[in-house]
Amino acid sequence: MFDESKCILCGDCLVRCKYVDYTQEEAVEQITALLEGQPADILSRCVDCVACNEYCPTGANPFDLICELQEKTGALPVPEFYSSAMDGIPSAVPSQVIQGDPGKPVLSLCIEETNIPTGTVDSQMFQGLTVVKGGEFFDYLGYIHIGKESPIRENASRFVDRLASLGAGEVVLVHPDCYAMLTYKVRDYGIDVPFRPVHVVQYMLEYLKRHQKSIAKLGVRAAYQRPCSSRYNPEIEAVLDELFDLIGTERVARKYDREDALCCGSGFRFISPDRAAQVRAMNLDDARDHGAQVIVSTCPACLRSFRKGCQERGIAPVFITELCQMALGEKPVPAQ
Numbered sequence: 001m002f003d004e005s006k007c008i009l010c011g012d013c014l015v016r017c018k019y020v021d022y023t024q025e026e027a028v029e030q031i032t033a034l035l036e037g038q039p040a041d042i043l044s045r046c047v048d049c050v051a052c053n054e055y056c057p058t059g060a061n062p063f064d065l066i067c068e069l070q071e072k073t074g075a076l077p078v079p080e081f082y083s084s085a086m087d088g089i090p091s092a093v094p095s096q097v098i099q100g101d102p103g104k105p106v107l108s109l110c111i112e113e114t115n116i117p118t119g120t121v122d123s124q125m126f127q128g129l130t131v132v133k134g135g136e137f138f139d140y141l142g143y144i145h146i147g148k149e150s151p152i153r154e155n156a157s158r159f160v161d162r163l164a165s166l167g168a169g170e171v172v173l174v175h176p177d178c179y180a181m182l183t184y185k186v187r188d189y190g191i192d193v194p195f196r197p198v199h200v201v202q203y204m205l206e207y208l209k210r211h212q213k214s215i216a217k218l219g220v221r222a223a224y225q226r227p228c229s230s231r232y233n234p235e236i237e238a239v240l241d242e243l244f245d246l247i248g249t250e251r252v253a254r255k256y257d258r259e260d261a262l263c264c265g266s267g268f269r270f271i272s273p274d275r276a277a278q279v280r281a282m283n284l285d286d287a288r289d290h291g292a293q294v295i296v297s298t299c300p301a302c303l304r305s306f307r308k309g310c311q312e313r314g315i316a317p318v319f320i321t322e323l324c325q326m327a328l329g330e331k332p333v334p335a336q
Contacts, residue, residue, distance in 0.1 A: 001188040002065035004035065006058040013052035013062045018262055019279070020045055034065055042066060043075035047272075047279075048145045049263040050231035064188075070147030078146045082270040086146060095134025097166070105170035105198065108163065109133040112175050115300030120174075120321045123330055125207045129172065136162055141177040141185065141229055145267030156181070156189050163195065170196045172203045174321070176298050180232040199236055201298060204324045205243045215327050217248025220294055220334070222318070223287035224251055225306065226261035227299035234259075240298070240320075247327035254290040256283055264297075266305040284309045294318045294334055 011027030014020060020042065022030060033040040046066050053063045070076045093111045100106075107129040109116060121131050140155045159181065163171050173179040182197035208215060222244070230236055237258060244251050256262040262283045265276035284306065287295050294316045297303050303317045310317040316334035318326075325331040 002061050002068070003059070006056075006060035007031065007035070007062070008058055008060075010057065012057055013055045014042060016055040017052060018256075018260070019047050019049075019275075031062065034062075034069060039073075039075075040069075043070050043073060043147075044077065046070070046076070046147075047263055047268045047275075048076075048147055049228040049267070050144065051228075051259075051261075054231045054234060054259055064149075067144055067147055067149050071149055076147035077271055079270050083146055083148075086143060087151075090135035090138050093135040093138070095136035096132070098131040100130035101128035104128045104130065104168075105172050105203075106130045106132055106163070106166050106168040107172045108137050108174060108178060110173075110175040110178050111135060111138050112300040115304050116174060117319050117322050119325070119331070120319070123321065123325050124328065125204055125321075125324065126172075130166065130168065132163075132166065137178075139175065139178040139181040141181045142267075145228070146271070152181075152185060153189055156186055156191055160186060160191055160193055164193075168195055170198050172198045172200055174200045175300065176227045176233075176236075177229045179236075180229040184232040199233070199239070199298075201236055201239050201243055201320060204321070205239055205246065208243070208246055208324065208327070211328075212246070214329075215247055216329060218323070218327055218333055219248050221250045221252050221291055222323070223254055223290065223292035223295045223315075224257060225264060225283070225287075225295055225297035225299070225302045226257070227297065227302055228263055228267060230298070236298075243324070247324060249296075249323065252287070252290045252292050254286050254292070256286045262286075264299070264302040264305040266301045269305070280305065280309055284313055284315070288313045288315055294323075296320055296323055 009028050011024045014022050014027035030040050030042045050063050053061045113133045140152045143151045179199045182193050265280040269276040296318045298320045306317050326333050
């Protein structure tokens with residue numbers, strides 16, 4: 001939630017933005033216009049990646065203000081078919097609960113089953129977990145990519161209640177949007193979560209620490225594609241670094257990484273296709289030019305967006321669960 005009392009009108013949030021080229025003075029003018037309810041260029045140029053929240057030195061959360069005003073003004077040119085497709089997700093994706101062992105956590109795939117690599121839930125890491133998937137378990141956070149806050153707010157309680165109805169003490173989230181929703185966004189709405197949300201990276205790290213004798217160090221150089229929703233949970237970066245180190249994966253130092261990460265382009269590909277393609281190419285070229293053999297993401301949508309470009313550049317797209325399965329000998333390591 002935007003906190004105007006914390007905004008010091010420094011403009012840093014928009015100066016650091018990778019998708020506009022405002023000077024410090026222009027950035028301050030943009031923020032001032034937003035605060036005064038005046039037309040602001042950033043509302044139509046923002047790609048809704050949430051990075052400005054992380055860039056803000058005082059924690060004012062400027063993206064939340066931008067997103068609120070995008071919805072209020074309709075400034076973001078979202079095609080009607082894209083908005084309608086988002087609205088149809090809960091009913092379009094069949095839901096299922098596959099019961100596991102009593103007392104074990106729930107593994108939520110959200111609506112991403114078709115984008116998650118085949119065999120993911122068959123890994124020894126997830127044996128005995130109850131698996132849930134489909135529209136009933138959709139987190140709604142993806143609406144930030146089309147400049148809409150209200151569907152997230154209106155459905156947050158329903159999302160929490162559906163997962164809580166499973167009766168598990170822990171729910172492992174494969175989709176980073178789900179984790180961000182349950183650990184960050186619900187606080188904006190005053191919603192309590194009666195179970196422990198666990199990021200799949202944290203869960204796998206804890207599992208692999210208990211089974212270190214089963215790990216074969218991979219010895220691969222990986223570029224990490226950071227999802228937009230992870231801006232809400234920057235603490236996962238350190239967890240990911242620890243996981244990479246444990247399984248012998250070198251995270252290459254590159255231009256578009258960590259706080260300077262670029263969006264995969266998936267969220268705004270229908271709003272500004274040429275721009276999305278350019279950002280995707282910059283991102284993938286950066287990974288290739290810094291010697292990455294694989295590009296790893298914790299977001300299924302990111303890897304779906306990258307598959308063709310990775311193939312063209314000789315880089316293997318790898319989902320984070322696949323990387324851990326490789327270390328356990330469950331999947332082959334890409335040829336180097």
